[in-house]
Amino acid sequence: MPLPGLYFEDFTVGRVFELGPKTTTPEEIIEFAREFDPQPMHLSEAAGKASILGGLSASGWHTSAMFMRMMIDSYLLDAHSEGAPGIDTMEWKKPVLAGDTLTGSSTVTAARPMRSRPHIGIVTFEHRLENQRGETVMRSVNSVMFRLRPQENAA
Amino acid sequence: MPLPGLYFEDFTVGRVFELGPKTTTPEEIIEFAREFDPQPMHLSEAAGKASILGGLSASGWHTSAMFMRMMIDSYLLDAHSEGAPGIDTMEWKKPVLAGDTLTGSSTVTAARPMRSRPHIGIVTFEHRLENQRGETVMRSVNSVMFRLRPQENAA
Numbered sequence: 488m489p490l491p492g493l494y495f496e497d498f499t500v501g502r503v504f505e506l507g508p509k510t511t512t513p514e515e516i517i518e519f520a521r522e523f524d525p526q527p528m529h530l531s532e533a534a535g536k537a538s539i540l541g542g543l544s545a546s547g548w549h550t551s552a553m554f555m556r557m558m559i560d561s562y563l564l565d566a567h568s569e570g571a572p573g574i575d576t577m578e579w580k581k582p583v584l585a586g587d588t589l590t591g592s593s594t595v596t597a598a599r600p601m602r603s604r605p606h607i608g609i610v611t612f613e614h615r616l617e618n619q620r621g622e623t624v625m626r627s628v629n630s631v632m633f634r635l636r637p638q639e640n641a642a
Numbered sequence: 643m644p645l646p647g648l649y650f651e652d653f654t655v656g657r658v659f660e661l662g663p664k665t666t667t668p669e670e671i672i673e674f675a676r677e678f679d680p681q682p683m684h685l686s687e688a689a690g691k692a693s694i695l696g697g698l699s700a701s702g703w704h705t706s707a708m709f710m711r712m713m714i715d716s717y718l719l720d721a722h723s724e725g726a727p728g729i730d731t732m733e734w735k736k737p738v739l740a741g742d743t744l745t746g747s748s749t750v751t752a753a754r755p756m757r758s759r760p761h762i763g764i765v766t767f768e769h770r771l772e773n774q775r776g777e778t779v780m781r782s783v784n785s786v787m788f789r790l791r792p793q794e795n796a797a
Contacts, residue, residue: 523707525714526723539724547726548710552678552703559680568681569694571702571734578728 493566494636495608498595506557506616507590511545516585519549532585540582547579550589550625554616558593569607569632581624589624591616596628600635607632648721649791650763653750661712661771662745666700671740674704687740695737702734705744705780709771713748724762724787736779744779746771751783755790762787 490504513532520529524546527534535543545553583589597611609630616625645659668687675684679701682689690698700708738744752766764785771780 519707523711525719546710547728548703548707552674552707555701555703556678564680573702573731573733573735574729575731576728577732579726580728 490562491565493562493633495567495598495600495610495633496636498598498608498610498633500595500598502595504558504562504593505590506554506561506592506614508588509553509557509590510588511553511583511585513543513585516543516545516549519552520546524548535584541584542582543585544582545584547577550579550583550616551577551627553589554591554614554625554627557589557591557616558614561593563631567634569634571629571631573629575628575630576626578626579624580626581618581622583618583624587624588619589616591625601632606635608635609633645717646720648717648788650722650753650755650765650788651791653753653763653765653788655750655753657750659713659717659748660745661709661716661747661769663743664708664712664745665743666708666738666740668698668740671698671700671704674707675701679703690739696739697737698740699737700739702732705734705738705771706732706782708744709746709769709780709782712744712746712771713769716748718786722789724789726784726786728784730783730785731781733781734779735781736773736777738773738779742779743774744771746780756787761790763790764788 528538528540528544529546532543593612593614596613600608609632611630614627615623617623683693683695683699684701687698748767748769751768755763764787766785769782772778
């Protein structure tokens, strides 16, 4: 269950949101790859084993999309978000293989109100995903816009 | 049809690879969002219109995945690629709405052989996608590893 209705003020520097677990399946790796990234190592176990990745492995874009879903399920779905302008950094550090179980975290590293839109604040996160062997498979930094909490007693 | 079998040497600085066209549909925007980014503005026209995005709009991760597929179809599928370590920058600059037609380009901005792996070179690209109104909707910078062309007459 996602945390209910977070506002900008809830994203205090240092706060950590847990992500996952999410276990990948060969079927979903292949389905994503057929549509978006049909390279051999993402389409069959044999081709994956023959590559430097060592087995059927998720497209980096698939890992990123699974990471988005983990954020939704942890804290974003009911948050008062105004979206993200993009990604500052996305590192795919190790292969994500079929059957791997991913867990991770989003840590707030900065938070400031916008000057141009005083009811919105920008929160910067450092995100990490690791596999069941404790290896970091993905690291990312990005910023998300959230609404400030309404002031019920504002003059 | 993708260009056949490109090696590192084919990615000369300044070379431009055309991307697209790709027209988005409401069905695929909703299907992607249901699995990876189930926020209201990605799930219905009504919620999209009520948001700052102005209509049913693709998740930024969906735009990124469509962009991957455009690279595959333009030059990556048969290239002698060793994969990408990640993304330096990904900017989602304008909403991608249902029915938008995306075109774009990948421009080589740098290319250098790796010191640690002399048969591999690293190519840096600047990528852009625009909609049918000529607005830039996505900009990205990343690097991809490619094999050097085998030297048939090597001593």
